[in-house]
Amino acid sequence: MKKAIFLSSTLVAFLGSASTVLAQSSVPIQIKTPPVGINPATPVGTLLSNALTIVFVVAALAVLFMLIQGAFSWITSGGDKEKVASARKGIIAALVGLALLALAFVITRVVGQVVNLDILNLRSIPTLDKQCSPGQVYDPQVSDCVTERSR
Numbered sequence: 508m509k510k511a512i513f514l515s516s517t518l519v520a521f522l523g524s525a526s527t528v529l530a531q532s533s534v535p536i537q538i539k540t541p542p543v544g545i546n547p548a549t550p551v552g553t554l555l556s557n558a559l560t561i562v563f564v565v566a567a568l569a570v571l572f573m574l575i576q577g578a579f580s581w582i583t584s585g586g587d588k589e590k591v592a593s594a595r596k597g598i599i600a601a602l603v604g605l606a607l608l609a610l611a612f613v614i615t616r617v618v619g620q621v622v623n624l625d626i627l628n629l630r631s632i633p634t635l636d637k638q639c640s641p642g643q644v645y646d647p648q649v650s651d652c653v654t655e656r657s658r
Contacts, residue, residue, distance in 0.1 A: 550648075556627055559615070566608050573601035 577597035584590035619626040639645050639652035646653045 560627055563608070563612060566604075570601050570605045570608060573604065574598060577601055 577594050577600075580597065581591060581594035584594055615626050643652040643654055645651075
């Protein structure tokens with residue numbers, strides 16, 4: 508009990524004695540409010556690639572949470588074999604999920620390379636009827652090929 512009181516008082520004293528941050532800037536920060544919702548002019552390809560990236564990030568965070576939960580339950584099992592086995596199953600499930608996530612990412616990249624399409628950075632969905640020359644991309648807003656720099 509004395510150790511807990513000492514540690515908590517030390518933590519409070521440390522946080523209470525915070526010094527000045529030296530990373531201050533003389534340039535005022537201007538925060539612009541982003542528009543609400545999805546811009547109707549956003550290409551469908553951009554929406555799909557952003558959605559796929561969000562799915563990968565959420566899945567990676569879920570795997571991290573499952574690993575932490577399994578490790579915590581292993582630590583707090585107190586040597587009980589059933590609780591340790593349950594924690595081990597949770598950690599193994601998280602690692603299998605991580606392997607499947609990595610495999611899905613690799614498959615996405617390999618398929619993208621095979622069909623010459625970067626699925627995670629899709630500006631517009633290519634069509635078979637309009638072939639653009641190298642260095643150009645199809646812009647659905649103008650329904651024609653444009654150079655990549657002009658977008």
